[in-house]
Amino acid sequence: MPPIVRTLLTRGVPLLALYLVVLGLIGAGIIDAYWMATLALICVNIVLAVSLNLITGFTGQFSLGHAGFMAIGAYATAIISNAVAGPAGFLGGLLAGGVLAALVGFLIGLPTLRLRGDYLAIATLGMAEIIRVVFVNLDSVTNGAAGLTVTQNMDWNWFFVLTVGSVILIRNYLRSRQGRDAIAVREDEIAAESIGVDTTRAKVMSFTIGAFFGGLGGGMYASYFYFIKPDLFGFLKSIDILVIVVLGGLGSLSGSIIAAILLALISTLLQGFTEIRMILYALLLVVIMIFRPEGLMGSRELSLNVFSRLGRRRPALATAQAAPGASEAQGKGDER
Amino acid sequence: MDQLAQQLINGLSLGSIYALIALGYTMVYGIIQLINFAHGDVYMVGAYVGFASMAILGLGVFESLALAMVTCMILGVVIERVAYKPLRNSTRIAVLITAIGVSLLLEYVMLYFVGAAVRSYPPLPDYFNAQFAVGGVVISAKSLIIIGVSVALMIGLQFIVQKTRIGKAMRAVSQDADAARLMGINVDNTISFTFALGSALAGAAGVLVGIYYNTINPLMGIMPGLKAFVAAVFGGIGLIPGALIGGYFIGVTETLVSGYFSSLLQDAVVFAILILVLIFKPAGLLGKNVREKV
Structure with a gap:
């Protein structure tokens, strides 16, 4: 079986099944507006958590400003899709939001990522705060603190495409040479530098890509929940996303996905009790860090490959995995 | 000119409060390289304890x-022992996340018990409300007492x-914890003592801010905490004189911005200062660039 066919079978079929099942449930009315909102929140949180995991979990850079990127994406999508009707405005808005967020991430990341230590956390926190204040004060464009109504463009089709697409792109990035550089930086920055990894470049790349998907997540949020205001994207939103990443496991994409689903369900159930929910989140952070700092999944991944392993076990799998690594090392040697 | 002098006086009062908080940040950072996010919330707890002791126990301002x-x-030492000490050998990211968790925990537990409503501080003794006019500038006794304390x-x-001996131990541990341990210094106790000192100052700042602004709420610690951290970074994190300079600088800047431009902008300006400092002089005003060692 050619690899591409196998990939399609093992990954595509389960995903397609998931898509169709949810579509059917929506059609049958079992997923009503209430659960659809939860589903939308899960998808948005998956995109946000996976992109923050790229920055914090895989590259080891602590960012507290993800809500800021989200705000940029949300407002860009809102303004563009309100101005241009139809899918062109909506998709253009999502893209513009992602690109703008990436640009801001790049501008913030370039100077601060050179620094060692926790400065990025504070700089990103400050950045998110500045973005919020700017949106509050730009009355003519953003309608200030009162907020903005957005054309509702998202449905399950778009959620599925954008969420799965984001996860696949980030996963593939992590398996590329740049992604492995990023992981090397997390493991030991000095060692990575000494074997020739351009650490600043690796960090800025991860941060910019993470910012892009943060912006995309914000755009998805705005287009489904159709009302945004600057206060939605405050410090606590950044913490919400961080809790998902930490619970799922710093360095595990599937962990982030599982945690996003778990926490969305918990917060739907605890909707009326904001304070209890926050106390729970806070305790969760402290307890996880003390007793299980690697989170639910650690850096392990739960892959859709399980479907192929269920079918047959072949040694070919092992060699297929080893081969790209070897050729990659070869490639590196040639270039330097 | 009078207005400028007036704003400067207000800025100095606010700056004193920031400086007190920033001292705690900077000492803790100096000794275990941790941004203690919970520090701003210790300050909030201080404000509430002051409120309770004045309004319920009926104690005077200075007793409170x-x-x-x-x-x-006590709170600072408990936080350190329970949440941070088990993580002494973990990654910095793990400790930082724990600090955020502790911060949220303090905020929302307080919110749960006292409610989100803003409370106003009980009336102060008369001598707090005295005012002196110097030229065209009105100086309130309140400002002078805050700055004086x-x-x-x-x-x-x-x-x-x-x-003192314990102070010497603090300085030794912040220079090199391992070497300090070899010299017979009890590093754990020294770290706890640092938390105790910093938290006590934050508690004092909490009561002073209650006197200054007259209102307190459970989430009041977030912004001043962050700004005090900016102050510490501005002056050079880990350096006590740096925290003082930074605190007064941020306080005065903030007052001037809200006096001459808009109070909505003051937060953005403080964080813009932070980002500029990080870009141009990451070690802070008084800090020296230290080459990192492998």
């Missing part, structure tokens, strides 16, 4: 100040750090 300092001191506390801190 002392009570708040002692309570926060802060300066007295800072002098006390300086004395402890520079002249």
